[in-house]
Amino acid sequence: MNLRDLQRKRRFLSQLALGLGGVSLGAILGKASAAQVCAVPGEEMPQRRVWMTWPTNAVLWRKSLPQLQNEPASLARTIAKYQPLSMISDTEENAKNALDKIGSTRYPVTMINSIPNDDFWLRDNGPIFRKSAGGALDCIDLNFNGWGGKQIAQKDTQVAQKIAAHLGIPITKAGIVGEGGGILQDGEGTLIATESCWVNDNRNPGKSRDQIEAELLRLFGAQKMIWCKGIRGGDITDMHIDASIQFVAPGKLLMHRPPELANDIWAQEARAMHKIMSASTDANGRKFEITLIDEPVKLRSKNPQILRFYINYLAVNGAIISVNFGDEKNDASAKETFQKLYPGRVIEMLELDHLYAGGGGIHCVTQQQPLA
Structure with missing residues (x-):
């Protein structure tokens, strides 16, 4: 140390x-x-693998499922250019279908076909990995409940425990309910979250913000929490933080910037978040260096529900994986911004219209396992 x-x-x-x-x-x-006190590392740190779930629920995804599956296959294939990937499924048939769609990869894609699941938002229902000071691995179960009971989650409530059992590592059940997409960590003691999805009776009835904060700090091995208000009931997640802000590194943030004339509740909250983060310091007393990235305007997709944010990206060993929307100007600007923030890494910009129309993005369907 x-x-x-x-x-x-x-x-x-x-x-x-x-x-x-x-x-x-x-x-x-x-x-x-x-x-050996444990802490969740920053996402930019070296990784052992990324975890994903193969989507198979035709009740939830209906006729769009075959088209949707092509996109996590593309994402998995891209991740496996840079590091190993483990993907859970519930049957051998579904596992074979996933491998057929993914195709050949540089690094191995390992299918685990014995973990039942309801949906494929692994950031929210999967384990959050921690490391001890000595480098040992364990993980956290945040007691996923379907985003406050908004979606079926009987099988998803067991995913974190089953992945931990598969790996043979300890898992700590949180004393609160929430999701991995609802919180950010820098790996050096700072957390950021929205009140709307944590201080909410659909997840943590009767618990105060202070009580929830204390438990999150304990679980993540952190010392300082920064709260943003968020938007309760605006979407299924009650506004997860990982679509609006990401840590590039300790002390450095990438934030979403809405169009100048936009004045809806999402634009207003994005500006409020920027004001809060501009006035805040991290656990080590540093003022944040903030880079803003513009929202795409001219979209390839005509679906009004599409998530319009580049912020929901994934850092892997040697690359940053984000999304393109068909907005030639802003797609190019976003890629240039990522390249400046992550020098030496390859910037991958994928076409994932069906995934993003489903209400989530790349970060939402992945979970990094740190190198330990």
């Missing part, structure tokens, strides 16, 4: 001691060293 890591650890444990009635820091440090 380097000096900076030790200072962060000591600061966290000092704060913890204050809440434990003056228990000595030395005693806590001894226990913490034995337990």
Whole structure:
């Protein structure tokens, strides 16, 4: 552990001691060293693999399912250019169909065909991986409940536990309910979330914001939470943060910018978020360096429900995987922005109209497993 890591650890444990009635820091440090305090790494850090779910639910996706499946296949094929991918499915037949659509890849695509699921938003129902100070891996189960009971989730509630069992790693059940897309971490002690999807009776009835914040900080191994208001009931997620903001690195944010004349609730909240983040500092006292990325305007898709954000992207080893919308100007501008923010990485811009019309994006259907 380097000096900076030790200072962060000591600061966290000092704060913890204050809440434990003056228990000595030395005693806590001894226990913490034995337990090896775990934290969720930043998404830009080296990865072992990415996890996905193969979509097969014809009740939810109806006639669009065959077309939809081509897009996670394309995404999986792109990820596997840079690192291994593990994909869950519920039957051998569906697993074979997935591999047939994905085709040959540079890195292996491993199908696990024994994990039942309802839908394929793995960011929300899957495990969130943590690392200990010694490099050991474990994970968190955020008790997914179908975004506050808005969608069937009987099988999805078990996905995180089953992936952990498959890997043979410990899993910690959270004392709250939520989703991975509802929170961002920088890996150095800072979290960002919207109140609308956490401080909500459809997930955490009777719990205050302070109680939810304390549990999230504990689970993620973090010291500071920054809250944005969000939009309750605006979409199925009650406004997840990962469509509006992403950490490029500690102290550096990429944020969505709506068109100048747009004044709907989403545009208003995007501007409110920018105001909050511009006035905030992270857990290490740094003011954020914020880069804004314009929303696409001229869309290839005619579906009014399409998610219009480049922000919902995935960082993998050696690449950034985002989306193009058919807006020649803004697609090119977004790619240029990603290239400036992630020098040395390949920028992949995929055509995923059916996925994004389904209410989510690349980040929503993936979960990175850190190198440990």
